[in-house]
Amino acid sequence: MMNFKFIFKAISVALVTLSLTLISAVSFAATDVRIMWYGDGDKENVPIAAQIDEFNAANSDINVILDIVPYDAIMNTLPIQLAAGEGPDIARVTDLGGLNKYYADITPYVADPSYYEKSFGPFLNWYRKSGDTTSIHGFHSTMTVTGPYVNKTLFEQAGVDLLGPGATWEEWAAASIEVANKTGTPIPMAWDRSGHRVSGPAISMGAKYFDSNGDPKLVDDGLKAMTQMLYDWHQEGTMSKDLWGSVSGSKYHAPNDWWNAAEVVFMMSGSWQIGRFANEVGDDFDWWAVPAPCGPAACTGMPGGNALLAFNANPAVGKVMDYLSSKEQLSSFIGQVLAIPGHLDLQVDYQTDDPNAKHALNTFAGAVPTIDQVAFDLQAHVDNRIMFNAIISRLGQAIVGEMTMEEAWERMDEDVEKQLKEKYGG
Amino acid sequence: MENIRNQIKIFFLRILNIPFAFLMHAIDLIMWPIQKIIGVRNMPYIFLLPNLIFFGLFVIIPLGANFFFSLSSGDELLFAERELPTTKQYDQLFDCESYLNPNTCTEDFFWRGVYNTIFFVVFQVGLMIFFSVLTAVILNKKIIGRGFFRSVFFFPVLLSPVVVGLIWQWILLKNGAFNAIIESYGGDKVSFLTDPSWAMASVIFVSIWAHMGFYTLIVLAGLQAIPPNLYEAAEMDGTSRERIFFRITIPLLMPNLLVVFILASIKGVQTFDEIYVLTGGGPGTSTSLIVQYIFTTGFASSGSVQNFGLAAAASMVLGVVLLFLTLMQLYFSRNKESKHQEI
Numbered sequence: 001m002m003n004f005k006f007i008f009k010a011i012s013v014a015l016v017t018l019s020l021t022l023i024s025a026v027s028f029a030a031t032d033v034r035i036m037w038y039g040d041g042d043k044e045n046v047p048i049a050a051q052i053d054e055f056n057a058a059n060s061d062i063n064v065i066l067d068i069v070p071y072d073a074i075m076n077t078l079p080i081q082l083a084a085g086e087g088p089d090i091a092r093v094t095d096l097g098g099l100n101k102y103y104a105d106i107t108p109y110v111a112d113p114s115y116y117e118k119s120f121g122p123f124l125n126w127y128r129k130s131g132d133t134t135s136i137h138g139f140h141s142t143m144t145v146t147g148p149y150v151n152k153t154l155f156e157q158a159g160v161d162l163l164g165p166g167a168t169w170e171e172w173a174a175a176s177i178e179v180a181n182k183t184g185t186p187i188p189m190a191w192d193r194s195g196h197r198v199s200g201p202a203i204s205m206g207a208k209y210f211d212s213n214g215d216p217k218l219v220d221d222g223l224k225a226m227t228q229m230l231y232d233w234h235q236e237g238t239m240s241k242d243l244w245g246s247v248s249g250s251k252y253h254a255p256n257d258w259w260n261a262a263e264v265v266f267m268m269s270g271s272w273q274i275g276r277f278a279n280e281v282g283d284d285f286d287w288w289a290v291p292a293p294c295g296p297a298a299c300t301g302m303p304g305g306n307a308l309l310a311f312n313a314n315p316a317v318g319k320v321m322d323y324l325s326s327k328e329q330l331s332s333f334i335g336q337v338l339a340i341p342g343h344l345d346l347q348v349d350y351q352t353d354d355p356n357a358k359h360a361l362n363t364f365a366g367a368v369p370t371i372d373q374v375a376f377d378l379q380a381h382v383d384n385r386i387m388f389n390a391i392i393s394r395l396g397q398a399i400v401g402e403m404t405m406e407e408a409w410e411r412m413d414e415d416v417e418k419q420l421k422e423k424y425g426g
Numbered sequence: 427m428e429n430i431r432n433q434i435k436i437f438f439l440r441i442l443n444i445p446f447a448f449l450m451h452a453i454d455l456i457m458w459p460i461q462k463i464i465g466v467r468n469m470p471y472i473f474l475l476p477n478l479i480f481f482g483l484f485v486i487i488p489l490g491a492n493f494f495f496s497l498s499s500g501d502e503l504l505f506a507e508r509e510l511p512t513t514k515q516y517d518q519l520f521d522c523e524s525y526l527n528p529n530t531c532t533e534d535f536f537w538r539g540v541y542n543t544i545f546f547v548v549f550q551v552g553l554m555i556f557f558s559v560l561t562a563v564i565l566n567k568k569i570i571g572r573g574f575f576r577s578v579f580f581f582p583v584l585l586s587p588v589v590v591g592l593i594w595q596w597i598l599l600k601n602g603a604f605n606a607i608i609e610s611y612g613g614d615k616v617s618f619l620t621d622p623s624w625a626m627a628s629v630i631f632v633s634i635w636a637h638m639g640f641y642t643l644i645v646l647a648g649l650q651a652i653p654p655n656l657y658e659a660a661e662m663d664g665t666s667r668e669r670i671f672f673r674i675t676i677p678l679l680m681p682n683l684l685v686v687f688i689l690a691s692i693k694g695v696q697t698f699d700e701i702y703v704l705t706g707g708g709p710g711t712s713t714s715l716i717v718q719y720i721f722t723t724g725f726a727s728s729g730s731v732q733n734f735g736l737a738a739a740a741s742m743v744l745g746v747v748l749l750f751l752t753l754m755q756l757y758f759s760r761n762k763e764s765k766h767q768e769i
Contacts, residue, residue: 083503245709385729400710
């Protein structure tokens, strides 16, 4: 009888101990914070992964999970996940205004909201909904500026001088053709297939993108001038149809393979390529970033960048954002990836000895003050992607002969109108 | 000795039977009252229920959801947040000044997809049948390494469409393997994938290469089912080879060719992945088929409005086409069965 009592007591004590252990384990279990991240290869993925590991090691109550995904997943899968009420806690996003209905306000959960205002002030409005001037949704991971690169070695071999600030698009095209002819390079000029890339030069040609009420109005004389120029360059052979022709619709495509193989004299892309070129081109040839070519209205590129934005607001997300946006972490990250910081007061020690990369960083950083206000307004507009996609898909069709430029311009406006109707009704 | 062995065998079988017996009794406990209520005649429906539930969950409900999406508008995913009902998506799809000119249609990408799909299916299916018959006839002969060649022709069928697309992209690109061969013989490079006049032909060729093995197998099975005595009789009568082929082989192969025709047509209309990898639907929209239109409109809009309603409406139209082709297949296969029964 005594034995049964003893066994019963022992089992009871064991059960209570087990329950308490389980309860405490559940109470102190680390909170998961999931980040959806796209990176431009290892040069961006390795530094962020190291920072996340460091954060996890220092914060046992939070477990940050870094999901590295292709850029396509950010553009196409993330919006569907968010629409279905799923999605990560934080994501690295480039369609900054387009997803703003899903952003969470993390103001109550960050240590010092004024730090975000002081450090990322102008960019915070790019994430906010219309009329909102106070919410904090995240921070600019890197700032980007679109602009051209030239293969300096080819220019030197051809004995053609690089053009200086103030040179027009026509002059750069002529110089690139001359270099290509003299050096036997197959492609004088190549552009990223992207409406965003076309927009800076179009603004230089006088494109306004908005009507007097601030509503999207895509096609005007400025946009016509730039798109006509691109069309003509494709027909004349200044640009190769093989690049933009290899995909359809609004799909992005970059000419990096040809550039790396020194088959392109002049490449229109942007500051995010610096780290990649430093790694991939190496000593094969000298490449320089050059100031944005001019049109009659301006000499501007497009601003842009990517931001880490929150889709859930809680103390753990706030803590992760504080950590990643801190001067120390951002400076280390930007220094390794060779980008322009989105932080307004950041000293960066760039981890490169490559003179081409250093020159390009200076060129693009110097280009920021010259960016036209229309370009800033366009980048900040919630529906800018609709306009970018309309430009590139219709221009692509015209270039391969599926429609005339007149028809393409008509379609661009119709596409924008149709999409806005679908989105906002009416 | 034999008797003891049998006894042991029976003993083990009985032990093994215990869990099954328990299971059967447990099922009986559930089924018996059900049978009492609904009657023996209706019991098959109960046994079909698990499959019907899965079919309903993964086919019927999504089909219904797709139909309702096609009757709604807006960029929200959840029904509660969408404008419903509206025929706007169908109106938009079919709004054309002239159906023969996609440029006059509001949804010109859809109509380009329709015409590209028709062109693709007509040529791909026609050429596929031709080459399948040709290959099957050769593989049906007593040639050296027949087994090896049968495997070789079937092998591409086992490859993932993405792998097929990537392999042929590597071969057909301007700087690809095929152009390197052309150049080595002094020829000029050809833009197989980026010249609109070449792109569709390249895509049809790759698609035939990837799927021909499967249809060859069907035709081969048909060839082997033709009684050899018919050929022997024809040869004894001195009939020419061409006449034998067109008067004996082709007529007796017709049921198989019909199956190949219908299956290849259905598959052709659904084609997407290998072309998407190979050309991305370009240049322009010259290789963009209907399924790609549905995909990009609904799910890959790169920051534009994800128009689920329009994509759903287009997939309903595609569904009708596929339903028609499936009914054709059912009609002809039943026709064939009834003829066999008459014989």
